[in-house]
Amino acid sequence: MYRDGVQVARTEMALPPDVPYGFTALPQYTTERLLAEELHRHGGRIERSTELVDFSQDADGVSLRLRTPTGDEVVRTAYLVGADGAHSVVRKGLGLSFAGDAFPEEYMLGDVVVDWTMPPGYAVRCTRRGPDGAEDGLVAIPLPGRGRYRLSMLAPPELRRPAAGGSADGIVHGLEAGEPPAVHHLQAVVDRLSPEPATVSDLRWSSVFRISHRLVDRYGIGRVFVAGDAAHIHPPTGGQGMNTGIQDALNLAWKLALVVDGLAASSALPLRVHVVVAPELGAAFADAGEPCLVDSAGDLAAAYGMRGGDAVLIRPDGYVGWTARPVTAAALGAHLAVLTGVLDLSESPGQVPQ
Numbered sequence: 001m002y003r004d005g006v007q008v009a010r011t012e013m014a015l016p017p018d019v020p021y022g023f024t025a026l027p028q029y030t031t032e033r034l035l036a037e038e039l040h041r042h043g044g045r046i047e048r049s050t051e052l053v054d055f056s057q058d059a060d061g062v063s064l065r066l067r068t069p070t071g072d073e074v075v076r077t078a079y080l081v082g083a084d085g086a087h088s089v090v091r092k093g094l095g096l097s098f099a100g101d102a103f104p105e106e107y108m109l110g111d112v113v114v115d116w117t118m119p120p121g122y123a124v125r126c127t128r129r130g131p132d133g134a135e136d137g138l139v140a141i142p143l144p145g146r147g148r149y150r151l152s153m154l155a156p157p158e159l160r161r162p163a164a165g166g167s168a169d170g171i172v173h174g175l176e177a178g179e180p181p182a183v184h185h186l187q188a189v190v191d192r193l194s195p196e197p198a199t200v201s202d203l204r205w206s207s208v209f210r211i212s213h214r215l216v217d218r219y220g221i222g223r224v225f226v227a228g229d230a231a232h233i234h235p236p237t238g239g240q241g242m243n244t245g246i247q248d249a250l251n252l253a254w255k256l257a258l259v260v261d262g263l264a265a266s267s268a269l270p271l272r273v274h275v276v277v278a279p280e281l282g283a284a285f286a287d288a289g290e291p292c293l294v295d296s297a298g299d300l301a302a303a304y305g306m307r308g309g310d311a312v313l314i315r316p317d318g319y320v321g322w323t324a325r326p327v328t329a330a331a332l333g334a335h336l337a338v339l340t341g342v343l344d345l346s347e348s349p350g351q352v353p354q
């Protein structure tokens with residue numbers, strides 16, 4: 001990290017060996033290829049040029065109206081997961097709110113080769129405060145390839161677009177249409193901020209983008225769900241959007257699989273779920289109206305390292321949000337009070353199985 005051309009920090013981001021994949025920076029086309037291959041491996045396929053126009057649901061399923069190159073068709077499915085991005089038709093069709101706002105800044109990105117003496121494999125962050133007090137910044141993330149980086153920085157005035165830029169729903173997020181940055185735009189920022197003279201070349205891809213912060217009020221209604229950018233958009237400081245979106249999908253998928261396999265009732269399909277091993281603990285959560293999965297087969301218990309009296313909460317995004325090992329009346333009461341906003345079982349510990 002450099003401030004005003006002077007190195008102020010250097011962080012080694014080594015991870016413990018039990019973290020499976022470490023830090024991986026892949027170009028988007030590689031990520032898309034890997035995801036498509038995995039989908040094919042599981043028997044799925046992508047139907048390009050096929051648009052969901054609208055949908056309706058009833059107790060037994062969901063009817064989708066699709067627009068294809070050969071005309072409209074109606075498809076009936078058991079469930080619908082809208083992973084259709086920030087302008088999601090599924091989210092709008094469900095009438096979910098998407099509270100938040102756009103950040104005023106506009107940024108630009110470019111995949112380029114940078115000729116400098118920075119050590120390979122390190123991200124480089126350079127900031128400088130201008131005479132007007134405004135912070136100017138450049139972030140260079142290493143990509144596979146000799147000297148190749150993704151540069152990210154504020155867009156210059158000549159590349160900026162009006163805030164509502166062509167978006168009918170008023171949501172501005174992601175790459176913007178229009179003139180992409182050229183090498184000279186990126187070089188100008190590097191000249192201003194790099195701690196040493198550096199040359200930018202071999203521009204492979206560039207774009208201007210905006211960031212918003214928005215979140216749905218709930219992740220689904222009935223048989224229809226949203227995942228990924230359809231459900232939440234945020235800057236990278238709030239989490240890597242693709243990674244968090246994949247975690248939504250993973251978390252939803254295993255729960256849907258339980259329902260499809262007849263192991264859970266769809267009416268009880270929980271997006272936030274507590275997992276316990278002991279059936280009597282399940283009753284305590286059920287009394288509080290909180291979704292609870294009693295893992296009698298022990299699969300989840302093994303995955304989460306649980307014993308009989310333990311409870312874990314798996315959040316909608318798939319993360320473990322709370323653990324109690326073992327559950328005490330006070331801990332459970334305090335936890336449920338936070339979740340429900342009303343219930344505090346710590347006042348009546350007799351309700352909680354020991």
Ligand SMILES: Cc1cc2nc3c(=O)[nH]c(=O)nc-3n(C[C@H](O)[C@H](O)[C@H](O)COP(=O)(O)OP(=O)(O)OC[C@H]3O[C@@H](n4cnc5c(N)ncnc54)[C@H](O)[C@@H]3O)c2cc1C
Binds near residue numbers: 175230
């Ligand atoms: C500049 C930039 C850099 C980023 N870098 C990273 C990063 O390094 N790491 C990371 O984890 N995340 C990153 N993100 C975030 C990441 O790109 C998104 O979070 C991620 O792409 C969201 O995936 P998604 O599938 O939910 O939505 P999208 O990627 O928006 O995909 C939605 C898909 O649905 C399709 N679609 C939309 N409407 C319909 C419809 N009605 N019918 C049929 N199909 C439809 C769209 O065509 C699109 O293919 C970055 C984002 C930006 C803007």
